[in-house]
Amino acid sequence: MAVRTDTQLLNPAQPRQIGGRVSWAWVGIVPFALFIAAFLLYPAVSIITQSVQDEQRHITFGNLANLGDPFIRSSYLYTFELSAVTAILGGLLGCLMAYAVTVGAVPQPVRSGLLSFSGVASNFAGIPLAFAFIATLGNLGVVNALLGNFGLNLRMLGFNLYTFWGLALTYIYFQIPLMVLVMVPTFDGLRREWLEAAESLGATPAQYWRHIGVPVLLPSVLGGVVLLFGNAFGAHATAFALTGGGGGTRVVTILIGAQLSGDAQINPGLGNAMAVGMIGVMVLTIVPYILLQRRAERWTRR
Amino acid sequence: MRRRLWSWVWLAVGAMYFVIPLGATLQFSLQAKRGEMGFTAYRAAFASPRFVESFGFSLRVAAATILASVLLIVPTAYWVQLRLPRLRPLIEFCTLLPFVVPAVVLVFGLIRSYNRTPLTNSSEGLAVLLVGSYVVLSLPYMYRSVDNGLRAINVATLTEAAQSLGAGWGMILRAVIFPNVFVAILSGAFVTFAIVMGEFTIAFLLAQPGFGPYMNQVSSSKVYEPSALAVVSFALTWASIALLQIVGRRVSGPRLSGGGR
Amino acid sequence: MAFLELAGISKQFGTTVAVAEYDLAIEQGAFVSFLGPSGCGKTTTLRMIAGFEQPTTGTIRLDGRDITRQPTNRRNMGVVFQSYALFPNMTVAQNIAFGLQLRKVSRQDRARRVAELLALIGLPEMGGRYPHQLSGGQQQRVALARALAIAPQVLLLDEPLSALDAKIRVSLRNEIRTIQRKLGITTIYVTHDQEEALSLSDRVVVMNAGRVEQVGTPLEIYNTPQTAFVAAFVGTLNVLHATVHDPAAGSVMVAERELTGITAVRTKQRGDAVTITVRPEAIAITSADAANHLRVTVEEVTFLGAIIRVRVRACGQALSFDMLNRPGIVLPTIAESLALAIPGDACIVVEPAAGEIRMPSLATQVQAAAPVG
Numbered sequence: 001m002a003v004r005t006d007t008q009l010l011n012p013a014q015p016r017q018i019g020g021r022v023s024w025a026w027v028g029i030v031p032f033a034l035f036i037a038a039f040l041l042y043p044a045v046s047i048i049t050q051s052v053q054d055e056q057r058h059i060t061f062g063n064l065a066n067l068g069d070p071f072i073r074s075s076y077l078y079t080f081e082l083s084a085v086t087a088i089l090g091g092l093l094g095c096l097m098a099y100a101v102t103v104g105a106v107p108q109p110v111r112s113g114l115l116s117f118s119g120v121a122s123n124f125a126g127i128p129l130a131f132a133f134i135a136t137l138g139n140l141g142v143v144n145a146l147l148g149n150f151g152l153n154l155r156m157l158g159f160n161l162y163t164f165w166g167l168a169l170t171y172i173y174f175q176i177p178l179m180v181l182v183m184v185p186t187f188d189g190l191r192r193e194w195l196e197a198a199e200s201l202g203a204t205p206a207q208y209w210r211h212i213g214v215p216v217l218l219p220s221v222l223g224g225v226v227l228l229f230g231n232a233f234g235a236h237a238t239a240f241a242l243t244g245g246g247g248g249t250r251v252v253t254i255l256i257g258a259q260l261s262g263d264a265q266i267n268p269g270l271g272n273a274m275a276v277g278m279i280g281v282m283v284l285t286i287v288p289y290i291l292l293q294r295r296a297e298r299w300t301r302r
Numbered sequence: 303m304r305r306r307l308w309s310w311v312w313l314a315v316g317a318m319y320f321v322i323p324l325g326a327t328l329q330f331s332l333q334a335k336r337g338e339m340g341f342t343a344y345r346a347a348f349a350s351p352r353f354v355e356s357f358g359f360s361l362r363v364a365a366a367t368i369l370a371s372v373l374l375i376v377p378t379a380y381w382v383q384l385r386l387p388r389l390r391p392l393i394e395f396c397t398l399l400p401f402v403v404p405a406v407v408l409v410f411g412l413i414r415s416y417n418r419t420p421l422t423n424s425s426e427g428l429a430v431l432l433v434g435s436y437v438v439l440s441l442p443y444m445y446r447s448v449d450n451g452l453r454a455i456n457v458a459t460l461t462e463a464a465q466s467l468g469a470g471w472g473m474i475l476r477a478v479i480f481p482n483v484f485v486a487i488l489s490g491a492f493v494t495f496a497i498v499m500g501e502f503t504i505a506f507l508l509a510q511p512g513f514g515p516y517m518n519q520v521s522s523s524k525v526y527e528p529s530a531l532a533v534v535s536f537a538l539t540w541a542s543i544a545l546l547q548i549v550g551r552r553v554s555g556p557r558l559s560g561g562g563r
Numbered sequence: 564m565a566f567l568e569l570a571g572i573s574k575q576f577g578t579t580v581a582v583a584e585y586d587l588a589i590e591q592g593a594f595v596s597f598l599g600p601s602g603c604g605k606t607t608t609l610r611m612i613a614g615f616e617q618p619t620t621g622t623i624r625l626d627g628r629d630i631t632r633q634p635t636n637r638r639n640m641g642v643v644f645q646s647y648a649l650f651p652n653m654t655v656a657q658n659i660a661f662g663l664q665l666r667k668v669s670r671q672d673r674a675r676r677v678a679e680l681l682a683l684i685g686l687p688e689m690g691g692r693y694p695h696q697l698s699g700g701q702q703q704r705v706a707l708a709r710a711l712a713i714a715p716q717v718l719l720l721d722e723p724l725s726a727l728d729a730k731i732r733v734s735l736r737n738e739i740r741t742i743q744r745k746l747g748i749t750t751i752y753v754t755h756d757q758e759e760a761l762s763l764s765d766r767v768v769v770m771n772a773g774r775v776e777q778v779g780t781p782l783e784i785y786n787t788p789q790t791a792f793v794a795a796f797v798g799t800l801n802v803l804h805a806t807v808h809d810p811a812a813g814s815v816m817v818a819e820r821e822l823t824g825i826t827a828v829r830t831k832q833r834g835d836a837v838t839i840t841v842r843p844e845a846i847a848i849t850s851a852d853a854a855n856h857l858r859v860t861v862e863e864v865t866f867l868g869a870i871i872r873v874r875v876r877a878c879g880q881a882l883s884f885d886m887l888n889r890p891g892i893v894l895p896t897i898a899e900s901l902a903l904a905i906p907g908d909a910c911i912v913v914e915p916a917a918g919e920i921r922m923p924s925l926a927t928q929v930q931a932a933a934p935v936g
Contacts, residue, residue: 028381029389035374036396039434043411044403050414093319096312104309114313120543121320123493124536127502127517131532136326140525143326173323176316193648196615197706199635200642201662201713211661215652234404237502241518253406260410260507272414275407282402290398298695299651 044279051272066270067277071250076277078250082164083232086171091225093172094179102187115184118177125174130241133170137161162242167251170238175228182227186220189300216299223292230285234278252278324536327529334526343526347534356516360505363429363512364498367436368491371444374437376487379448380479383457397442405503408435413507428508435504440497444490451486452479485549492546496539566591566749567612567717572621574607581607584620585775587768592747594740596760599770600796605753608770609719612751614638625716641710641748645722647702649694655681655705656690662713680708683742700731707739711746718743718750724759732756736763757797761785769793791913800840801882802913807835813907815839818877820857824907838913843872845909846884848895849902856902857882861895875901 052059066072101111135141137154138161144153160166190213198208236253243249252274259271334343347353382389403411412431413422421427457479464474480487502514517535521528565588573584582604589595597605610616612623614635622631630638649658659680660673668676681687684704694702703723710718720739724732740763743750754760760767761781769776769784769792777784777793788794805815807828814823815837828837849856859875859882871886873895884903886892895901 025381025385029378029386031374032378032393035434035437036399039412039438040396040399040403040408043408043415046415047407047411093312093316097316100309100312104312105306106309106313110313114316116543116547117320119547120536120540123496123500123543124539126500127514127521128500128532128535131517131521131528132323132327132536134521135330135529135532136323141326142329173319176319191646191648193644193646194650196613196635197642197644197648197650197709198661199615200613200638200640200719201709202636202639202665203661204636207665212650212652216650230401234401234406236404236406237514240502240506241521253404256406256410257503257507260413271410275410278407279403282404286398286402 047272047275047279051269051276062269064273064276066273072255072270072274075250075252075255076281078164079233079252080281082168082171082251083229086168086175086232087225087228089168090172090175091179091221091228094176094224094228095183095221097176098180098183098187102184103190111184114180118180121177122174122181125235126237127241129170129173130238133161133166133173133242137166137169167239167242170242171232171235174238175232178228178231179224182224183220186217186296186300190216219292219296219299223289223296226285226289226292230282230289233281233285327532327536331526331529331533334530343530344534346524347520347527347530352516352519356511356513359511360499360513363433363436363510364495366433367440367498368494370433371437371440371490371494372487375441375444375448375490376480376483377475379445379452380457380475383449383452384461393445397445400438400441405435405439405501406507408438409504409507428510432504432508432510432512435508436494436498436501439501439504440490440494443493447486447490447493448483451483455482488549489546492542492549496542499538499542500535565589566593566626567751568622568624569608569612570622570624572608572611572618572623574604574611574616575619580773582611583773583775587775587778589749589751589766591749593765594743594750594752594763595766595768596752596754596764597768597770598754598757598760598797599776600755602772603770604773605768605770606721609721609751609753612717613640613642613719639713639715640717640719641713641715643703643706643710643718643720643723645725647694647699647706647726649702649706649709651694653693654690655686655692655694655697658694658705659709659712661709666713676712680712683711684708685738699727700735703727703735704738707742711742711748715748718748720750720752722753722755725755732759739763761797769796771796788911794840794911794913799843799883801843801846801884803839803841803880803882805837805839807831807833807837809833818857818859818880820877822855822857822905822907822910824855825910825912826907827910827912840911840913841882841905841909843884845906846882847904848886849904851902853902853904855907856904859901859903861897861899861901864894864897866894875903 051064052061067076097114100106101114137143137159139153139155141161147153147157154160161170194212194216195205195208198212199205203211234253236251236257239249239251239254240257243251243254249255256271256274256278259274329339331343332339332341334340334346378393382393400408412435416422416427416431419427421431460478460482461474464478469477499513501512502518504510505512506515506518513535517528517531520531567589569585569587571584571586572582573580574582597608599605607616611618614630614633618631622629624630625638649655650661653661656674656677659677660668663673663676677690678687681690684707686701686704689697689701689705694705697705703726706723723739724736727735736759752760752763761784764781766778767781767784768778771792777789779787784793784797788797794800803817805817805822808814808816808821809823810829810831810833812823813825813828814821815825815828816822817839822839825839828835831837851858857877859877861873861875862881863874865872865874869888871888871892871894872883873886874881874883876882882903886894
């Protein structure tokens with residue numbers, strides 16, 4: 001057999017059986033590859049290359065140095081804080097709700113209801129969500145009207161929808177459902193036999209959670225929080241509606257958008273640099289997420 | 303049991319968080335006429351010609367996106383499962399890319415890369431970029447859905463059976479594969495629809511007359527209509543997802559929301 | 564007094580009776596199998612003994628103490644599950660040591676015990692591996708070691724081999740029995756596989772639809788089944804419809820021939836209809852002039868290697884019997900006429916339970932499970 005194949009290789013007139021099949025199969029993937037290349041890879045790569053070039057196409061790191069600008073730096077910090085806070089708070093409440101409908105043994109209709117709602121709410125972000133919160137917590141909103149009956153308003157109580165915490169509260173609205181969607185399958189994956197096996201070996205429920213339950217859940221929880229972080233970091237529309245989209249806001253996505261829509265002083269290099277910075281942050285987010293997911297899957301596979 | 307009690311507590315807290323803004327928006331939207339609750343805001347919103355224009359535009363874009371998505375993804379997913387199973391991890395990675403390149407960065411890249419090409423100089427070109435971006439945005443969900451649908455039917459065996467009966471590739475795709483993954487496609491389509499109808503960032507930055515940018519415009523001039531539109535938008539999203547769940551297939555793994563955030 | 568006693572034990576879920584009331588006494592060191600089809604109540608019984616379920620009525624006594632209300636984590640019983648249930652976040656060694664860790668055993672003692680058990684189950688090098696890196700058979704061995712580590716008074720195995728390949732099942736079940744004999748632990752083994760139950764146990768409890776059908780040694784269960792269900796479920800069975808001919812001589816008419824020596828019909832009247840069951844291995848080809856035989860026509864001959872299974876028909880009634888493969892054997896041919904000897908003492912008379920029409924369904928069940936088809 002081996003000799004035959006060698007002869008085939010040496011003899012160009014003979015069509016290479018195996019080689020022919022493989023190369024034909026790759027053709028099938030071309031449309032998809034072209035699409036990804038045109039609409040994802042090319043823009044992403046060109047952002048990266050342009051960030052180290054100046055107007056004359058010479059290599060320069062001046063643009064990236066712009067990232068050191070205090071305003072830019074504080075914007076990254078601000079967005080980072082916003083994402084972290086909403087990821088942790090949203091993650092916590094999402095986890096608790098997921099626990100409630102799985103291990104917590106509430107009736108099945110409640111579970112279906114929560115899952116349905118989460119599917120909707122995690123997609124109900126952006127402009128309409130911002131409007132909803134403005135109608136609730138804005139200056140003319142329902143809560144203020146209610147408080148007005150007692151001679152109070154939100155400003156007096158120290159809350160302003162158009163600041164950090166207003167933004168955070170709005171973000172959390174779509175963070176919680178996302179966490180629920182991540183954690184419900186994970187909680188379901190906690191096999192009942194583990195609890196029974198642990199009990200038969202002498203463990204109390206608390207010991208079970210400490211030695212088995214929590215460690216098994218942890219990768220998924222962390223992965224979920226990381227996912228939520230990335231989700232918040234990349235959000236644009238919600239912040240835009242709540243902040244007016246001006247270049248003075250300290251949300252990084254708004255700043256990048258402002259470069260395009262002309263709402264800020266156009267500095268092409270800066271926009272590029274910020275976009276690169278953003279890609280960098282997202283990559284640093286998705287790598288731990290993938291690793292944590294893989295770990296979680298390995299443990300709950302069987 | 304104590305466990306039960308705490309479960310209800312957390313659910314109640316969450317429910318309040320979810321319901322209050324929705325309820326408040328609804329109430330706010332009905333307050334347009336001083337002193338009475340009515341649908342004035344809604345009537346004004348629907349009557350506006352720009353509403354009809356932008357809504358129609360987004361509908362057409364959604365249809366185009368779904369069509370392009372299906373035509374691109376279904377054959378690819380089929381082919382990968384059939385002939386190139388080793389590429390699956392790579393393709394799955396590609397479906398995570400839209401997460402790494404958020405909407406703003408995507409538009410930024412597209413505009414800068416295709417600057418001075420017809421793509422950015424004409425409204426048709428921009429519309430193409432818009433549809434393309436939306437296909438990217440819905441890629442994770444659409445691909446996962448179709449992939450799972452294909453895995454549920456034994457693709458290789460069905461193909462061999464069809465081939466042994468004399469079918470060519472086109473026939474196989476049309477008569478054997480598509481009908482069987484129809485439900486999965488429908489799932490993906492509903493989510494894509496919800497995403498496109500609510501999307502703002504890309505449409506705005508590409509200066510396209512979509513429903514998202516229209517909603518934003520309204521907020522700068524009207525008080526009550528924005529919340530009416532928010533209610534409409536929520537109802538639309540709810541309807542899409544409800545239809546999706548009636549249609550049934552559940553996609554495994556976390557749902558990466560593609561919606562404009 | 565027996566080591567483990569179940570007295571008047573039953574379990575009801577709402578209106579469904581999962582286990583109907585019964586008593587059982589198990590001696591120390593015995594290997595007892597609960598055998599039956601899915602849903603017969605065997606797993607529910609095991610779960611009641613383990614403490615995962617509370618019995619609706621009755622008590623469980625272990626070594627004289629009433630443990631019915633005792634929570635699971637105090638009972639000191641080792642449990643092995645069908646799905647292994649190894650803790651995925653712990654290594655093999657940590658899994659095995661878990662029970663010891665909870666009992667605050669010192670680290671050196673834990674390590675020593677883990678090494679002992681790993682040697683016992685034949686996986687001395689696997690301590691550092693994680694469950695997902697092991698095969699099914701290996702995982703189950705680790706589960707067994709984990710259960711044994713706490714030196715339990717009772718070992719409970721819930722269909723431990725059902726998820727494994729056939730070949731591993733045979734080798735592993737022998738290992739389990741060897742280990743059990745060596746350690747002398749009272750063991751309860753739940754299975755739906757009669758081969759497992761018969762080959763491993765000191766005693767077998769056959770259950771069906773929540774009721775205990777028979778308790779006995781494997782030999783008793785097989786050779787002297789007491790109910791139609793046990794006769795049909797354990798081993799294969801031929802069913803013949805006969806009429807009583809001479810009660811005093813214990814003879815019946817089957818397929819126009821007389822069979823004698825069936826003592827069970829002595830209490831009946833001439834002309835009564837009875838159902839006779841006979842194991843295939845009790846039937847043999849004989850010469851036409853011998854007494855006590857049936858005239859049959861061969862329908863199918865199936866060669867199974869060590870045995871040959873022959874299906875025959877006698878006046879519309881189907882039978883099958885086995886022939887041992889011997890050198891020089893001459894196989895029967897299809898449509899050949901044969902005489903089959905059916906010893907009277909190998910015939911089991913089966914009564915349908917009062918009010919139940921079990922016989923026709925028994926016949927179809929047996930036909931379906933019958934050798935060859």
